[in-house]
Amino acid sequence: MAHHTIKSPVVLVNLKCYQESVGHGAHRIAQAAQEVAEESGVSIALAPMYMDIHPIKHHFGIPVFAQHFDPISPGAHTGRIPLTAIKTAGAVGSLINHSEYRLSIADIETNVQALRNEGMISCVCSNNVATTSAVATLGPDYVAIEPPELIGGKISVAEANPEIITGSVQAALKANPDVKVLTGAGIHSGKCVKTAVDLGTVGVLLASSVVKAEDPGAVLRDLVSLL
Numbered sequence: 001m002a003h004h005t006i007k008s009p010v011v012l013v014n015l016k017c018y019q020e021s022v023g024h025g026a027h028r029i030a031q032a033a034q035e036v037a038e039e040s041g042v043s044i045a046l047a048p049m050y051m052d053i054h055p056i057k058h059h060f061g062i063p064v065f066a067q068h069f070d071p072i073s074p075g076a077h078t079g080r081i082p083l084t085a086i087k088t089a090g091a092v093g094s095l096i097n098h099s100e101y102r103l104s105i106a107d108i109e110t111n112v113q114a115l116r117n118e119g120m121i122s123c124v125c126s127n128n129v130a131t132t133s134a135v136a137t138l139g140p141d142y143v144a145i146e147p148p149e150l151i152g153g154k155i156s157v158a159e160a161n162p163e164i165i166t167g168s169v170q171a172a173l174k175a176n177p178d179v180k181v182l183t184g185a186g187i188h189s190g191k192c193v194k195t196a197v198d199l200g201t202v203g204v205l206l207a208s209s210v211v212k213a214e215d216p217g218a219v220l221r222d223l224v225s226l227l
């Protein structure tokens, strides 16, 4: 089975569970993402809440990720989400182990393998260089380095802690040369994205600067402006 891929550089927007991301809000951001991706040629992907995966996939030509799925097979479980559900809804991949939804290393491994088996894209989040190294050995497509203390803030990791980015790139390459690294936490401008790419990552994982913006399209245009 062909493995889904996304051309670098990548801007992956995690819509989280923000009020601005519910229903029409998600469509508004998806519309802006599609326009800016077409104008700029930069890959812009969204990770909306589960119920918006299918509508966004249906209405817009941008890659859609899940924010999480459960390391379970279909069967007698209640209130959980197996991989087959996000795949059928149209997701090309999923975040795994986000700082706001941590998993055990065994469950991370199960989910990376499950996505690989389905030809889907795995993006494992990590909080530091040691975790980057550990999860890179599992062979995900992407590791996103996101120091938790900078998530949701106005100071980007690219400004506050460039060493964690370069350290993560080195650690990931050492563990597995095929793994690509994304930079996340506080990313809000074209300069942050440029720094992230200059430091050796293939793009960014971000949320609040786009989701909470009055004009998400204007922020996305700025984010890709120096690529």
Ligand SMILES: O=C(CO)COP(=O)(O)O
Pocket (backbone or CB within 6 Å): 014, 098, 099, 146, 150, 151, 152, 153, 184, 185, 186, 187, 205, 206, 207, 208, 209
């Ligand atoms: O957690 C993040 C993306 O998954 C980063 O969030 P912010 O862009 O709001 O810092």
